[in-house]
Amino acid sequence: MGILGGFRTDMGIDLGTASVLVYLKGQGIVMNEPSVVAIDKNTNKLLAVGEEAKKMLGRTPGNIVAIRPMRDGVISDFEITERMLKYFFNKALGKTFFKPRTVICVPSGVTEVEKRAVLEASRNAGASKTYLIEEPIAAAIGAGIDITQPNGNMVIDVGGGTTDVAVISLGGIVISQSIKVAGDECNEAIIRYIRKKHNMMIGERTAEELKMNIGTAYPVEKEAYMEVRGRNLMTGLPRTIKVSSSEMLEALEETVSQIVETVHQVLERTPPELAADIGDQGIYMTGGGSLLNGLSTLISKRTGIDTFVVEDPVGAVAVGTGRALDWLRYLDSDSVDSDTLRSNYR
Secondary structure: OOHHHHHOOEEEEEEOOOEEEEEEOOOEEEEEEEOOEEEEOOOOEEEEEOHHHHOOOOOOOOOEEEEOOEEOOEEOOHHHHHHHHHHHHHHHHOOOOOOOEEEEEEOOOOOHHHHHHHHHHHHHHOOOEEEEEEHHHHHHHHOOOOOOOOOOEEEEEEOOOOEEEEEEEOOEEEEEEEEOOOHHHHHHHHHHHHHHHHOEEOOHHHHHHHHHHHOEOOOOOOOOEEEEEEEEOOOOOEEEEEEEHHHHHHHHHHHHHHHHHHHHHHHHOOOHHHHHHHHHHOEEEEOHHHHOEOHHHHHHHHHOOOEEEOOOOOOHHHHHHHHHHHHHHHOEEOOOOOOOHHHHHO
16 A cells, blocks of 8 residues: 555445445444435435435425435436535545545346446545445444354345345355335335225335334334324315324235245355254344334244344345455445555555
8 A cells, every 4th residue: 555545544334225324444433314316407406315305305396306316225316326425425524635445236137337437436435445245244233243253144135125134254245235225115005005094195205214213023012003194085185184103004014024035035045054053143134224113023033944034134234344354355335446456455
């Protein structure tokens, strides 16, 4: 590494469908903001990013659009993702002459084309070099699991757009499956349920509040209620209803079943020795979606294996991505760059 290399900032980014977390080496997580961008369609000007832009979702006049450029864990709007990344780079690093080396995590099922899009967006946003790490590996590192051992560890990362289920051993993924069913799908299931059962339309933010406050994947002992406002589909006027947690259980049943089924499928394909390890050690859950009340209990009941939500499920992937900065030689490098991986370790 050159003399100036010591001044370079290394950063890890959890580029999620719902939120972006930035980890700076030596500082930890410095930013956690929704991955939403607000743009003026007439001038193409960036009006707001993150928390500010999220407040505008579903509330903007005709010329302003609030966009979520990540869908199902991958880039759906390249240009907007690039602009969003540039904003987060500048906000996290301040004014700096040196371009950061960056590690970005991607779902385990991404294609080469999707990987290339992430690498290119990061490079155009100002990274000197970009490395990719698969989400389950980052989640395991962030959860404090020693993935270098010849033991089987199962990690379920329930994000906003994707759920990644993987069995990890000796620093690599042995079996994995990624499905596009996670937090966002839960919100959409709640919107559909309220529309069907109560003839009322609610927005994405209201659905998320319902999920977080009274949502459950497993029957609860004490019923909880929440009042929500929406638009009556018969009259077109605002209306308030009281929703119960057992209704949420019903609304989320199908979505949650798909996650449990994926866990089951991965376990079925796991080599017997590693399956025995998982039976002993349990299953680890990370990601914001793992905070859904009763989800870990449901997986535990269905699989017969103890299932734990790690200490900081939301930050685990970002922390793991940041810690992976010490493992750069093992990661996928940005082959667009003329530098090779080895150049960092001369």
